[in-house]
Amino acid sequence: MHNKVILLVEDNPRDEALTLRALKKSNIVNDVIVAHDGVEALDYFFREAASGESEKVMPQLVLLDLKLPKLNGLEVLRRLRATESTRRLPVVVFTSSSEEEDMLKSYELGANSYVRKPVEFEQFLEATKQLGLYWLVLNEIVPD
């Protein structure tokens, strides 16, 4: 039995810090793994496990930012959705972009949800909390 893991794909360290804090404040105790760019994100799923590393765990939820260096969020999403094993992963696009285009594309590519990061921290906190609650508690996922 392993803890439910949240994969946070976020390039900005500040955002990362804030999100983690928010998650903590929301009493979400899951482990949060952070990928700092698109490649790292994909590596998490598709890299051969190096020796000595523990077995990689399918996250309960992927919080995916769009603006990422190397490979951007949409690419990652596409790749995830293209692969059988990660096709059904709950992916929440969690971005500060308010471009409609981004939203469209995200859904097209199969994102489960699209949430804009609010500027105001309270809202940010609230949003995070709700996300967490929903996706981690309420939402059913395909079991491993």
Place this chain on the structure above:
Amino acid sequence: MSTSKELHFASKEQMRPRRFSIPVISIKHRLPLLIGALLLGIIAASTWTSYTGVKESALDVGRERLQNLTKQLAILLQQSNSLFLTKTLTAANDPAVKVFLQSPSPTTRSGASAILQQLEGLQDQNSLQIELWNANHSLVLSVPDGASPESLDLEAEFKAADVGPFKTTGPMRVVKDVITAPGVVAVNDDSGKPIGYLVRWRRMAISPPPKQLTDLLGSGAALYFGNIHGDLLTNLERITSKPRADLGSSGEVMQYSRDGNRVLALGRPINGTPWFVAIEFPEQPLLTPAHRFLRRILLADLVVFIIGMAGAFVLSRGITQPLHSLTKAAAAITGGDYSQAVDIQRRDELGLLAAGFNSMTDKVRTSQSELEENIQALGESEQRLQTVIENLSEGLVVSDLNGQLLSWNQAALEIHGFASLDECLLKLPEFANIFELSRLDGSVLDLDQWPLPRIIRGERLRNLEVRIRRLDSDWNRVFNYGGSIVREASGRLGAVVTMSDITDRKRAEEDRQASELRYRRLFESAKDGILILDEESGQIVDVNPYLIEILGFSKEELAGKELWEIGAFKDIVASKIAFDKLQQQGYIRYENLPLKSREGLVRQVEFVSNSYLAGNRRVIQCNIRDITERKLAEGEIRRLNEELEQRVADRTAQLQAVNKELEAFSYSVSHDLRAPLRHINGFSQALLEDYDDKLDETGKGYLQEVRSASQEMAQLIDDVLELARVTRSEMRQEVVNLSEVAQTVARELQNREPERTATVNLDEGLSTRGDKRLLRIVLTNLLGNAWKFTSKQNKAEITFGSEQSNGEIFYFVRDNGAGFDMTYVNKLFGAFQRLHTAAEFEGTGIGLATVQRIINRHGGRVWAEGTVNTGATFYFALPNFKEIGDA
């Protein structure tokens, strides 16, 4: 105009008005009446005259008798009296008497008494008493004796007897119921001195009167015997009253009535006495013969009268009967029956009259039927004339010579605009209040220069063109007048005016002239060549100056030539064929034709040929345009166009590149700008929360400011992004239900602040064409503003609706909030412009700029009205995109 008159005989009574209502007696009655009256008059006159004559003569007889009788009686009485007196005188002169008187003694007394008795004894029955009076007028002796002396008044008699003849008779008097009269004789002594008087009383009444007297008088007569002075009157027997006051001794025969009977009377004095005698004869007996005569004559009169009347009636009948027949015949003629002839076969005046009447009747009958025929014919021709006049297309008006209009035909009424004859049967001057007439050059005509007065003055008018207009309206026509004086069949003179409305013709003429002028000008001044050919022959009819210049030939050289004779068009391949084609089609066009001028200069021309009917001939008009320059210009344009297109393409590419950059920019802004903001906000919050105990209020305050600032900036970024997006984005045209959008927006607003109660009125069914997304942004901004600025109102009211004015539909959002000062209305829609501080109302000042940008992109317009603290209304109008289809 005039109707045929009925012929009729007007009867005299109808013609003359009655003034008195005396019933008319017919001749039939009048003649006999007249004759009767005449007869009656004559009879009456003669009867009366003769009767009166007879009466008079009878009366005269009576009168004469009276005269004789009275005379006789008077004489008689007189003689009697005289005798009486004489006797007395004798006695008076007796010495015995005298002696007694002189020396009265019983002796002498007896002596005197004896004398007296002797006198008395004379058997004079009439003697009553004899008295002897002395000179002192006192009674001394009387016989019969013993008679008491009475105071009898004999003074007058004594006095009378004092003088010669010493005897007198006194008037009658009543003494002791006896009518008596005294005879008084004076007794004189020897010397003649009166010493006494002898009075002898005599009875004056005789009863009964002596037969002779009554016989003499006759029956019915009356005798009167009395004093002349009238104090006593008898009828010989007793006292009577006077039958008539003035019955006296006039000596004239009197006529009067007594007790209802007429009498003749005569009074005659008796000489020597104070008495008179009168006799009355009743007239009646006298007149008896006269009456008898009257009766006889009256009878005769009656007979004569009857005969006369009968004769008169017969005569009158003889006259009136034929007259009656004549009258009947005349009446029949009056009634139209000319067949009656009067049948009077006489040879006198009436017969002649009848004969004359009959022949007159015949005459009349013949003329009457002739007349009727004529009238018929006249009526028919009148009818025809009327029909003609009424149906004339020209107006025809008749007036008398005083300018009083008598008739208008239908056409006249119509062209003057009168609805009925009542309006226009006026006198001429009255028309000056309705119309103004002027010459065609515009100079106004005085009333005496109008057509009708001129005609009345004797002019004949023909084709007089006059402008006529109504004074009270815009009605304005041109009429063509004609007319003259005419004489009617009745001999009356009148004026006839004809008029026709030539306004349209004139206008057409003017138009044609104007058009002709325009055409001519065009022709002459055109900067294209115009060639006119006759269609049949193909010969040149007219050339305009421009073409002359181009070709280099003169007009004379060109006229009459056929088109292809001119070298200019030689290059037209088989221009004859072209010409034929033109004749068939009526139209030919060469876009680019070489034209060689006389000098040999070649031009490029555009040649268009049309054939049409001008009047009654077909002509061909060729328009030749020198397009040499145009061609060059075209080439240039093409070149420029290509250049331009290239430039446009370049520019477009540039713009597209720019657009792309902008898009990228927005994208990065939307993402990159927000991130730091989020961080600022997040970390300051983290600070606030996690190091709460290590911060004082000021510190906390600072951090709050930091947070607020970052939030504001976030909002700003959103708004700016939206504005940019709005500018960039493609517009989709679709039907947008504004009401629905407004409802959604309003709901969101309410949801965001559920505690607020505001009245939001949204009109239903408002829809328009436009970009739904963009229009939603508009409503979000406008309703959001309204929501925001009414936040301080107790009863906030927001209305979204539409209005129409000048055919434009516009929409508005109205609120009763803080409003704004109209002075700054121009700043309202500027980006980042605010009219309120952040302390009053938060906001970025971009919302309205965005609204304006969107509406402008739709091709519409926005504007606003507001009053501080009362409210504001924001309007926007969208153009009608109906003509443009979906984008």
